[in-house]
Amino acid sequence: MSELLKPFPWFDERFAHLGQLHDQNRLPHALLIHGMPGIGKAAFATAFAQSLLCQSPVQGRACGHCKSCDLNAAGSHPDLFILSPEEEGKQLKVDQVRGLGEFIYSTAQQGGYRAVVVDPADAMNVASANALLKMLEEPGSDTIILLVTSKMGQVLPTIKSRCQHIECHNPSETDAINWLMAAADNIDAEKAKSILHINRGAPKEALSYIEKGLNEHRAQLIRGLADILKQRRTALEVAQSWQKLDLEMLLGWFYSLLSDAARGSVCQSPELLRQDDARNMLNAVAKKTNPVKIFKLADKVHEERRAIMLRQNPNKQLLLENILLEWAALLN
Numbered sequence: 088m089s090e091l092l093k094p095f096p097w098f099d100e101r102f103a104h105l106g107q108l109h110d111q112n113r114l115p116h117a118l119l120i121h122g123m124p125g126i127g128k129a130a131f132a133t134a135f136a137q138s139l140l141c142q143s144p145v146q147g148r149a150c151g152h153c154k155s156c157d158l159n160a161a162g163s164h165p166d167l168f169i170l171s172p173e174e175e176g177k178q179l180k181v182d183q184v185r186g187l188g189e190f191i192y193s194t195a196q197q198g199g200y201r202a203v204v205v206d207p208a209d210a211m212n213v214a215s216a217n218a219l220l221k222m223l224e225e226p227g228s229d230t231i232i233l234l235v236t237s238k239m240g241q242v243l244p245t246i247k248s249r250c251q252h253i254e255c256h257n258p259s260e261t262d263a264i265n266w267l268m269a270a271a272d273n274i275d276a277e278k279a280k281s282i283l284h285i286n287r288g289a290p291k292e293a294l295s296y297i298e299k300g301l302n303e304h305r306a307q308l309i310r311g312l313a314d315i316l317k318q319r320r321t322a323l324e325v326a327q328s329w330q331k332l333d334l335e336m337l338l339g340w341f342y343s344l345l346s347d348a349a350r351g352s353v354c355q356s357p358e359l360l361r362q363d364d365a366r367n368m369l370n371a372v373a374k375k376t377n378p379v380k381i382f383k384l385a386d387k388v389h390e391e392r393r394a395i396m397l398r399q400n401p402n403k404q405l406l407l408e409n410i411l412l413e414w415a416a417l418l419n
């Protein structure tokens with residue numbers, strides 16, 4: 088982290104709530120901040136931690152000028168500890184968590200709060216969770232541990248029960264569109280809206296989608312699915328053409344497309360199909376197919392994706408072929 092974080096505007100209410108608790112000396116020592124991925128929970132947690140460390144906060148926010156804020160802006164405040172996996176997507180190691188113990192049980196160097204951000208809190212095995220548990224039970228005084236997750240189901244119950252839960256909602260569509268237009272270069276409101284729909288309304292995911300140029304990957308998915316339905320290519324050929332794409336990402340998109348089609352099929356209302364880039368195809372599937380069949384395939388895609396996230400290593404070609412054969416069968 089190299090700058091003082093400005094939390095996203097849709098966290099204002101949550102920020103004010105925590106600030107009030109702090110003013111009333113009722114701030115819990117452990118918070119579990121949860122919500123959908125890509126909405127800025129970690130930035131919110133860090134910004135709140137920075138406001139606690141600030142020497143002269145302005146309306147509950149870090150002032151940006153004091154010594155503490157300077158240290159935070161440089162990413163080197165000795166009383167802020169960010170605990171994240173060494174590599175993105177990997178687990179927090181038990182040694183890393185033990186290292187946190189030394190921090191927590193020492194005296195605050197700047198004489199105020201000590202703050203810890205654990206991001207993500209779901210990336211812990213039993214050993215690292217147990218090491219953290221001890222600290223959650225008996226943290227030092229004036230210490231706050233902010234745990235962040237978008238996978239509540241994967242946070243151990245013992246951790247959950249020792250934290251106060253802060254649920255974070257997705258931003259409104261208008262807030263998200265405005266933020267994305269300001270953060271990305273050269274996109275208009277229409278484009279921002281369409282990219283947000285692809286990314287479940289999560290602004291940071293939408294920005295990363297733009298920055299990583301995922302549009303082309305997405306287009307390959309839509310093209311492949313359409314080709315199969317129109318019998319221009321077989322499921323096998325399409326599966327082969329996707330070999331280089333990120334499987335977890337593909338299945339996430341596919342699941343979301345199927346969910347839209349299933350909803351559209353139940354309600355027979357095209358406005359439910361919010362992903363513009365696939366609207367005609369989803370409309371055709373929704374009109375011609377029994378929703379039960381679509382839900383069944385969606386469930387299967389969801390299960391396969393979950394298995395991949397739990398680090399099982401499937402045969403990619405086989406998995407895709409299987410799923411795409413069922414996709415082809417939807418219209419038969």
Ligand SMILES: [Zn+2]
Binds near residue numbers: 141143154
């Ligand atoms: Zn300050």
